[in-house]
Amino acid sequence: MxxxxxxxxxxxxxxxxxxxxxxxxxxxxxxxxxxxxxxxxxxxxxxxxxxxxxxxxxxxxxxxxxxxxxxxxxxxxxxxxxxxxxxxxxxxxxxxxxxxxxxxxxxxxxxxxxxxxxxxxxxxxxxxxxxxxxxxxxxxxxxxxxxxxxxxxxxxxxxxxxxxxxxxxxxxxxxxxxxxxxxxxxxxxxxxxxxxxxxxxAEPLDGPGLGWEDCRLRSKLWPDSLGENDFTASADNQPFIAVGKAIRTRIVEELGPVINGPDLDPDTALFHPGGAALMRALAMANPQLAPSLAISSGVLEQRGNIGSGSVLWVLHDAWAAGRPLGPRLRLIALGPGIVSTMLCLDGVEVR
Amino acid sequence: MxxxxxxxxxxxxxxxxxxxxxxxxxxxxxxxxxxxxxxxxxxxxxxxxxxxxxxxxxxxxxxxxxxxxxxxxxxxxxxxxxxxxxxxxxxxxxxxxxxxxxxxxxxxxxxxxxxxxxxxxxxxxxxxxxxxxxxxxxxxxxxxxxxxxxxxxxxxxxxxxxxxxxxxxxxxxxxxxxxxxxxxxxxxxxxxxxxxxxxxxAEPLDGPGLGWEDCRLRSKLWPDSLGENDFTASADNQPFIAVGKAIRTRIVEELGPVINGPDLDPDTALFHPGGAALMRALAMANPQLAPSLAISSGVLEQRGNIGSGSVLWVLHDAWAAGRPLGPRLRLIALGPGIVSTMLCLDGVEVR
The missing domain is CATH 3.40.47.10 (Thiolase/Chalcone synthase)
Structure with a gap:
């Protein structure tokens, strides 16, 4: 474990x-x-x-x-x-x-x-x-x-x-x-x-903790999505940042197979809050995810989109709120590319 | 394997x-x-x-x-x-x-x-x-x-x-x-x-190949060495690059325990060619490494310091030159920090 x-x-x-x-x-x-x-x-x-x-x-x-x-x-x-x-x-x-x-x-x-x-x-x-x-x-x-x-x-x-x-x-x-x-x-x-x-x-840590037996990373680059995100510099050497509209229109379809797959428990699937429109689209199409998405939306509301810390912050808040975290914990995120990723933790026990 | x-x-x-x-x-x-x-x-x-x-x-x-x-x-x-x-x-x-x-x-x-x-x-x-x-x-x-x-x-x-x-x-x-x-x-x-x-x-590939049983990464950050390397931008937003002199004076002592350790075979230890002075210092202190360091120096001479591709390029050239690569292959590199790293591949078989 x-x-x-x-x-x-x-x-x-x-x-x-x-x-x-x-x-x-x-x-x-x-x-x-x-x-x-x-x-x-x-x-x-x-x-x-x-x-x-x-x-x-x-x-x-x-x-x-x-x-x-x-x-x-x-x-x-x-x-x-x-x-x-x-x-x-x-x-x-x-x-x-x-x-x-x-x-x-x-x-x-x-x-x-x-x-x-x-x-x-x-x-x-x-x-x-x-x-x-x-x-x-x-x-x-x-x-x-x-x-x-x-x-x-x-x-x-x-x-x-x-x-x-x-x-x-x-x-x-x-x-x-x-x-x-x-x-x-x-x-x-x-x-x-x-x-x-x-x-x-490798060993349980002091204080509250969580352990898992299996860990798998699933990842999918959406076709023709590389232009949807940019975090580099502009031609005049200024910091550049952009995010495209297509993420919003494609997210429900792209995440569908993941969300509706046999091994996802809606109570223990935690989502990166990429933006309010994304959260709304997911909640509309998947009402069973509403309690989990509410945690994500709370992080977005108070923190904005913080990048790589985001879904761990959602885990932190879900844990503090007493949400269930096992036995099948899923961390689901969107990365630039656009890439959707799901970390599948199985055999999860919370202490 | x-x-x-x-x-x-x-x-x-x-x-x-x-x-x-x-x-x-x-x-x-x-x-x-x-x-x-x-x-x-x-x-x-x-x-x-x-x-x-x-x-x-x-x-x-x-x-x-x-x-x-x-x-x-x-x-x-x-x-x-x-x-x-x-x-x-x-x-x-x-x-x-x-x-x-x-x-x-x-x-x-x-x-x-x-x-x-x-x-x-x-x-x-x-x-x-x-x-x-x-x-x-x-x-x-x-x-x-x-x-x-x-x-x-x-x-x-x-x-x-x-x-x-x-x-x-x-x-x-x-x-x-x-x-x-x-x-x-x-x-x-x-x-x-x-x-x-x-x-x-996980399986042997078509063509010439090499396999190993065990793979361990050893890594050591030299104390007080962070200022010896810089690859960022300057205050006027221009590309910045610097490399310090202390690497040259410290390399023999820092790599000593690695080079003289019981599990290093000088014939199958390959070195990143960071610079001519580094290669000379290592060769002077460790004459048994001369044939291997000659391959590294050849890469430096014809390619310069190419960064992350460097020690794989040395492996490529050592392989082409018919050098022994097993049973204990070591890839030794210096990274910014200054960090010395050694990848230890054991039970190596060349096909």
């Missing part, structure tokens, strides 16, 4: 109301010609996001004053990562870890985030570290699978999994030299900073 | 003489005040690199004309990755793969490199993909270990491992607004574009 403790979570340091972020976006667009129509739509898009507040690791004032966005986003990711690990290490000794898996799409270059954390947070220097990149919100399903394999094969006995993204800082760092598209404005209105961390262990 | 075929290798499209790259660096520095002394050192540093030529996926002229370096480096990494996979798929069917591991430090953002390749190269859409980032030259040791675990746990039966970096394109894209340090010039003189790919399989 492979064991985890309860995930710890950490939001970006600055909670900023969505109304304030809408005002900031309108203010930036005012400097650009021909954006009258777009400015009117900002209010509509931001209001319909169902997001109350988002979190930024670096404050809006600081971001607007800095030009070195590549370094600022790395710095935000690193700072948030440290806070999440500090919380984890309040409960568990960091020097008992013998491997680390870090999942982030917002840290770029090297030395890697994992090695920087290993150096600064008291981890053993002989612990191997794996940094998984480019997974967006599908990060934790891959990260947990990798941690499971490290323990299962005997490569490690206690692995720290950290999922951290500063997509909000990335988006708010952008200086718009051209009017953004609707797809870009939608992405800006979702992106937030957050992290979640959990220990994966 | 876990099996691999022979690695395929691919260099950046444009072979550029080191003398020409030295001239390009001097030309760039001429535009900056106070670089007279530094310009004289460029010749010395580049000549003493023992590198004859390096490879750039995008040509020097194109790079000097483009301002969107973030996108250019992604584009170069992607283009090189495709060429390596095309070579691999000349020998093996791409639709027989059921998982993919991509190791790159030079591709940033999402959709990930793996998903872009999956979409364009005929891979099954339900194959899970893992992108390992920030590993620099230590990438293949981690990548092979991950591929081994995917096969060993039954998560996949045939995994494509691709290691690809366009560090040369990154370095040559830089517009210097300030005089670089010596550490930066040294990094510029090493950085080159290259890739290597290999299949990792």
């Amino acid at each position: 492979i064991h985890i403790g309860r995930p710890v979570v950490a939001a970006g340091r600055h909670a900023v109301a969505q109304t304030e972020l809408a005002a900031a976006m309108r203010r930036r667009l005012e400097a650009l010609e021909g954006t009258d129509e777009l400015r009117k739509m900002v209010g509509f898009i931001y209001e319909h996001s169902s997001i109350v507040q988002r979190h930024l690791e670096l404050g809006l004032d600081e971001l607007e004053a800095r030009e070195d966005w590549y370094l600022a986003v790395n710095e935000a990711t690193m700072s948030l990562a440290r806070r999440a690990l500090e919380r984890l290490f309040e409960q568990h000794q960091s020097d008992e870890l013998d491997a680390m898996v870090v999942v982030s799409s917002s840290f770029a270059g090297f030395p890697s985030l994992s090695r920087r954390l290993q150096d600064g947070m008291g981890l053993r220097l002989d612990a191997p570290c794996y940094d998984l990149a480019g997974l967006g919100c599908a990060g934790p399903t891959h990260g947990l699978h990798l941690a499971d394999m490290l323990v299962r094969t005997g490569a490690a006995r206690r692995v720290c999994l950290l999922c951290v993204d500063a997509m909000g800082t990335h988006g708010e760092s952008r200086v718009h030299h051209q009017a953004p598209t609707i797809s870009q404005v939608v992405a800006h209105c979702l992106a937030s900073d957050g992290a979640a961390a959990v220990l994966v262990s | 876990i099996h691999i075929g022979r690695p395929v290798v691919a260099a950046g499209r444009h072979a550029v003489a080191q003398t020409e790259l030295a001239a390009a660096m001097r030309r760039r520095l001429e535009a900056l005040e106070g670089t007279d002394e530094l310009r004289k050192m460029v010749g010395f540093i580049y000549e003493h690199s023992s590198i004859v030529q390096r490879h750039l996926e995008l040509g020097l002229d194109e790079l000097e004309a483009r301002e969107d370096w973030y996108l250019a480096v992604n584009e170069a990494t992607m283009s090189l990755a495709r060429r390596a996979l095309e070579r691999l798929f000349e020998q093996h069917q791409s639709d027989e793969l059921d998982a993919m591991v991509v190791v790159s430090s030079s591709f940033a953002g999402f959709p990930s490199l793996s998903r872009r390749l999956q979409d364009g190269m005929g891979l099954r859409l339900d194959a899970p993909c893992y992108d390992l980032a920030g590993l620099g030259c230590a990438g293949p040791t981690h990548g092979l270990h991950l591929a081994d675990m995917l096969v060993r746990t039954g998560a996949a039966r045939r995994v494509c491992l691709l290691c690809v970096d366009a560090m040369g394109t990154h370095g040559e894209s830089r517009v210097h607004h300030q005089a670089p340090t010596i550490s930066q010039v040294v990094a510029h003189c090493l950085a080159s574009d290259g890739a290597a790919a290999v299949l990792v399989s």
Whole structure:
């Protein structure tokens, strides 16, 4: 059996109301010609996001004053990562870890985030570290699978999994030299900073925990979906972020075989809250998922879309709310590509 | 037993003489005040690199004309990755793969490199993909270990491992607004574009192959070494690259316990060629490694430092040269951090 403790979570340091972020976006667009129509739509898009507040690791004032966005986003990711690990290490000794898996799409270059954390947070220097990149919100399903394999094969006995993204800082760092598209404005209105961390262990951990017998990762790249998501830089070297409309219209059909498969229990299937429209579409088509999707929507409302920490944050909240988590736990996420992933944990026991 | 075929290798499209790259660096520095002394050192540093030529996926002229370096480096990494996979798929069917591991430090953002390749190269859409980032030259040791675990746990039966970096394109894209340090010039003189790919399989593959019983990854972060390597962006949002001097003075001591350990056979230990000074230091302290280090130095001389493809390229050349590869094969690399890693493959049989 492979064991985890309860995930710890950490939001970006600055909670900023969505109304304030809408005002900031309108203010930036005012400097650009021909954006009258777009400015009117900002209010509509931001209001319909169902997001109350988002979190930024670096404050809006600081971001607007800095030009070195590549370094600022790395710095935000690193700072948030440290806070999440500090919380984890309040409960568990960091020097008992013998491997680390870090999942982030917002840290770029090297030395890697994992090695920087290993150096600064008291981890053993002989612990191997794996940094998984480019997974967006599908990060934790891959990260947990990798941690499971490290323990299962005997490569490690206690692995720290950290999922951290500063997509909000990335988006708010952008200086718009051209009017953004609707797809870009939608992405800006979702992106937030957050992290979640959990220990994966060969033995039960102190405190509340959960164990599983089997772990399988299912993954599907949707055909012709690569253009639906973009998190890179623009041609003028500004941080770029976009999310397409087709995800919304395709999600019910793409997830249908997964949701209606024989081995999914709607009470123990947890969903990454990618956006309000996605949650509504899933709930309409699958009323049996309503209680679980309500947890997801709560995370979205209070945190925005935080990237790789997202579905672990949902697990954290479902656990705290006393939701059932076994015997067949499913973590379901959407990642850039568009990719839908499902981590299938079977034989789950909660302690 | 876990099996691999022979690695395929691919260099950046444009072979550029080191003398020409030295001239390009001097030309760039001429535009900056106070670089007279530094310009004289460029010749010395580049000549003493023992590198004859390096490879750039995008040509020097194109790079000097483009301002969107973030996108250019992604584009170069992607283009090189495709060429390596095309070579691999000349020998093996791409639709027989059921998982993919991509190791790159030079591709940033999402959709990930793996998903872009999956979409364009005929891979099954339900194959899970893992992108390992920030590993620099230590990438293949981690990548092979991950591929081994995917096969060993039954998560996949045939995994494509691709290691690809366009560090040369990154370095040559830089517009210097300030005089670089010596550490930066040294990094510029090493950085080159290259890739290597290999299949990792539960069954023996067609053609020449190699299999192993056991696979373990050893990894050690050197104390106080995080400042020795940097591959990010500068404060003025230009591509940044640096490599420190302490690696050279510490390598013999740091690798001593590994090299002189009881389970290392000097004939079947393959080294990442990080730089000429590193190879010389290792050869002086460990004459028994001379035949193996000669293969590594040959790769450095003709390819430069290509990042994550490096030690697989050495394996490719050692295999082609008829060097022994078993029964205890060791792949030894240095990654940013500084991290030394050793992949220990035991019970190796070559077919």
